[in-house]
Amino acid sequence: MxxxxxxxxxxxxxxxxxxxxxxxxxxxxxxxxxxxxxxxxxxxxxxxxxxxxxxxxxxxxxxxxxxxxxxxxxxxxxxxxxxxxxxxxxxxxxxxxxxxxxxxxxxxxxxxxxxxxxxxxxxxSLDDTQRETLYGLLQQAVNGTQVICTEAADDDSDGAC
Incomplete structure (x- = not known):
């Protein structure tokens, strides 16, 4: 195993x-x-x-x-x-x-x-500061995914995105 x-x-x-x-x-x-x-x-x-x-x-x-x-x-x-x-x-x-x-x-x-x-x-249940933090983290994740997908498409990878 x-x-x-x-x-x-x-x-x-x-x-x-x-x-x-x-x-x-x-x-x-x-x-x-x-x-x-x-x-x-x-x-x-x-x-x-x-x-x-x-x-x-x-x-x-x-x-x-x-x-x-x-x-x-x-x-x-x-x-x-x-x-x-x-x-x-x-x-x-x-x-x-x-x-x-x-x-x-x-x-x-x-x-x-x-x-x-x-x-x-x-x-x-989130205060204003927590909402801004959540928004920033989600935006960062979205932007990171876009970069990864663009790079993967450029590399002719196996379509992992």
Whole structure:
């Protein structure tokens, strides 16, 4: 029988706790987004568009890590509700640039207020300093994962990411 070494490994594993917390957050988020006619993927799209001030449709697909066909359906939903517009790119008339409308900005702001209440509910046992620490650690983990995946893709590795 081969023994596995656990030297230098953390005593606690975070994956299950992160998954449990994410499920709580997701369920509550979905319940406050639904009355606004939004789903989490809509919210992410609107947030990206606000941050980038508009985005070519293909670049948006890459940013969202979604298949182009699925992004078209997503954008159709948002456009039907008047939350985004697809405009011809002035640089290349064959391409579309997706922009957040004024209505989209207002709906996004309402969604963010509703989600702040959800976050307060789910993370209510943490004080402000602890929340900032948690945010910083999660951001560090996300950024570290992106770097590792980029490096792995560049190395033609076995797809461990």
């Amino acid at each position: 081969v023994e596995h070494s656990v030297v230098n490994q953390p005593v606690h594993r975070s994956g299950a706790l992160l998954d449990h917390l994410a499920r709580r957050m997701r369920l509550r988020a979905e319940s406050v987004l639904a009355p606004l006619g939004l789903r989490p993927r809509h919210l992410v799209t609107l947030t990206v568009l606000r941050q980038q001030g508009g985005c070519p449709q293909q670049e948006l697909s890459d940013t969202l890590e979604m298949d182009g066909t699925n992004v078209v359906g997503l954008l159709n939903d948002l456009e039907a509700d008047g939350l985004i517009e697809r405009r011809r790119s002035p640089q290349d008339r064959r391409r579309h640039v997706v922009v957040l409308t004024e209505k989209g900005g207002h709906v996004l702001a309402r969604a963010e207020c509703a989600l702040a209440a959800v976050e307060n509910d789910v993370l209510g």
